[in-house]
Amino acid sequence: MDVDVDGSLAGPDPDALATTTTSKTTTTTTMKLPRHFYERDTRIVARDLLGKILVHVDGGVRRAARIVETEAYHGPGDLASHARFGPTRRAAVMFGGPGVAYVYLIYGRSHCMNVVTGAAGFPAAVLLRAGEPVEGCLHSTRGPGNLCRALAIRREHDDGRDLLGDDLFIEDAPRPAEPIVRGPRVNVRYAGSWAEKPWRYALAGSPWVTRPPV
DNA sequence: CTCCGGATTCGT
DNA sequence: CGAATCCGGAGT
Numbered sequence: 001m002d003v004d005v006d007g008s009l010a011g012p013d014p015d016a017l018a019t020t021t022t023s024k025t026t027t028t029t030t031m032k033l034p035r036h037f038y039e040r041d042t043r044i045v046a047r048d049l050l051g052k053i054l055v056h057v058d059g060g061v062r063r064a065a066r067i068v069e070t071e072a073y074h075g076p077g078d079l080a081s082h083a084r085f086g087p088t089r090r091a092a093v094m095f096g097g098p099g100v101a102y103v104y105l106i107y108g109r110s111h112c113m114n115v116v117t118g119a120a121g122f123p124a125a126v127l128l129r130a131g132e133p134v135e136g137c138l139h140s141t142r143g144p145g146n147l148c149r150a151l152a153i154r155r156e157h158d159d160g161r162d163l164l165g166d167d168l169f170i171e172d173a174p175r176p177a178e179p180i181v182r183g184p185r186v187n188v189r190y191a192g193s194w195a196e197k198p199w200r201y202a203l204a205g206s207p208w209v210t211r212p213p214v
Numbered sequence: 215c216t217c218c219g220g221a222t223t224c225g226t
Numbered sequence: 227c228g229a230a231t232c233c234g235g236a237g238t
Contacts (some may be wrong), residue, residue: 071221080221082234090234108232110222127221145222187221215238226227 016193030171032035035164036088038098038117042124045177046072047201051176053134056158057167063151065141066130066173068206072199073114074124079180080191083123093160094123101168105161110145111155115163115170129139129186129200132208142208176202183213 033052047070055064073081073094082091082104093173094116102114102125111164114125131141131150139150148154153168163169181204188195202209 073221082221085235088235104221104234105232107220107222107230109230112221114221128222141224185221190220217229218235219235220234222230225229 023045030173032169033099033172035099035205038115038163039119041118042074042077042126043199045115046126046199047180047182049115049128049170050180050201050203051173051178053132053173054128054147054151054170055169055173056153058152061136063136063138064134064171065137065147065151066134067128067131067170069128069130069200069202069209071129071201072117072124073127074199076123076209077193078093078132078197079194080185080188080197081123081125083125085119085121091123094125096120099161101153101161103153103154103155103160103161106145111148111153112144113148113153113158119205130206130208130210131204132206143210176203178205180204181213 049067049070052067053064054067082207083094089093093100097120098117100116102116103111106112114127116125118124127144128147129144131147132140137150140146141150158168161168180200180201182201184196185200186197198214201214
């Protein structure tokens with residue numbers, strides 16, 4: 001069962017964007033995504049995260065990228081998810097409340113960042129697979145390991161970090177002009193039929209996407 | 215404890 | 227296409 005992918009927010013989100021109106025001008029200030037943004041169906045969050053700005057304040061230096069590719073990992077039965085073994089030490093954060101970073105090391109070399117979603121107790125997260133460099137990037141932002149390297153995000157410092165804090169967060173941004181495309185998740189062939197779920201989302205035409213889903 | 219293999223990347 | 231390189235999870 002799939003979800004719609006029209007790229008719109010599910011409803012009004014008054015905390016997501018602060019608008020200040022004066023007599024002559026209207027200024028819009030970017031804001032951190034609020035907790036309830038993350039507290040929704042994983043696949044909706046994965047889709048809505050496209051175009052948003054991932055920010056890491058790294059020792060006073062702002063490093064930021066616009067998210068262009070995500071993947072949803074949804075529930076205890078998802079055989080592609082790290083949560084498939086239950087709340088193990090590594091995946092325990094996926095079983096906690098939403099709006100927290102789950103950062104892990106893969107193949108002994110690359111760090112990958114996820115955002116925990118949905119209600120506490122239901123293990124789900126969105127893998128941030130690629131971004132478009134915005135500010136202070138140290139490396140290519142193409143690919144999940146590269147994105148973390150570019151923003152200096154590391155498991156030992158950032159795993160379990162609350163995304164409503166001041167060091168690591170995601171800023172709201174206007175809905176992307178690019179169409180959204182989706183397809184099967186990458187490198188999860190071991191997951192049987194779950195590998196076929198079209199839970200990878202990307203902005204069409206972005207050169208930062210690891211490979212076109214369709 | 216050992217064994218298997220991975221939500222990747224990079225160079226050949 | 228395969229090595230790199232650490233560690234999570236399962237089995238004994």
